[in-house]
Amino acid sequence: MIYGILLESCRDGICHTYGSATWQRVVEELNFESESFTTLGRYDEVLVERIAECLAEALGDGGIDFYMQFFGECFVTFFTNYGYDKILRVAGRHFRDFLLSIDQLHDSNRFSFPKMKSPLFHVTEEDENGAVLHYKSKRRGFQQYIIGQLRACGHRFFKQEILVRVQDDLSSNEYSHIVFRVDFNNTSASKTKRILPNPKLSDVTSSTFFKVRSFEV
Numbered sequence: 001m002i003y004g005i006l007l008e009s010c011r012d013g014i015c016h017t018y019g020s021a022t023w024q025r026v027v028e029e030l031n032f033e034s035e036s037f038t039t040l041g042r043y044d045e046v047l048v049e050r051i052a053e054c055l056a057e058a059l060g061d062g063g064i065d066f067y068m069q070f071f072g073e074c075f076v077t078f079f080t081n082y083g084y085d086k087i088l089r090v091a092g093r094h095f096r097d098f099l100l101s102i103d104q105l106h107d108s109n110r111f112s113f114p115k116m117k118s119p120l121f122h123v124t125e126e127d128e129n130g131a132v133l134h135y136k137s138k139r140r141g142f143q144q145y146i147i148g149q150l151r152a153c154g155h156r157f158f159k160q161e162i163l164v165r166v167q168d169d170l171s172s173n174e175y176s177h178i179v180f181r182v183d184f185n186n187t188s189a190s191k192t193k194r195i196l197p198n199p200k201l202s203d204v205t206s207s208t209f210f211k212v213r214s215f216e217v
Ligand code: HEM
Pocket: 001, 002, 003, 005, 006, 079, 084, 085, 087, 088, 102, 105, 106, 109, 113, 115, 116, 117, 118, 119, 137, 138, 139, 142, 145, 146, 149, 150, 153
């Protein structure tokens, strides 16, 4: 299950970019009971991908990946409009600081979204041209969504063009684990501040980690 804010941001983005008639079409095709979502309501997470599939079919000018990226961008616009960006704006001056603080960003929104089971992000390597970012979640199908989110955050909050590609997919049947290479101007981070390449991480399997991590409440 997932909070309605994700779905409501898709609806908002579709109405703004493709018009409310297109959204109406999605509502009919997918037999939604209502035309909008409650931001604090809980919904099936596969709906995000279903809506992307439906748009790809209805509009025929982009595939599912294209619309998943678009929804990631819509989410950034939406949470900014709702004022959730304030915490992000104090997370750091540079894009690398933002990358290091995505988990904290989710944690600090736990009061607003108490049932949140947020994904996990961590940076394992960085150099002056960017960083390697790991994403872990029990959910599937969000990698293109993340590419959209990262690019939109780079553009909106750091005025930077960000290039993101999937470097590796280490997912298992139980969880998603995607490794992204994120290219951006990372010369601003002083060498002393940089993460050491290939840091020694404790020898805990992801399934054990997910069992003990507090978001599983
Ligand atoms: C202040 C800004 C943010 C807020 C308020 C926020 C809030 C949320 C909420 C409420 C969910 C749904 C979780 C659930 O229902 O269990 C979610 C999911 C998610 N968030 Fe954020 N988020 C923010 C920023 C970000 C950023 C910057 C990223 C990554 C670049 C990100 C990545 C994701 C992803 C990928 C999911 C989908 C769920 C999954 O992968 O398991 N979020 N977020």
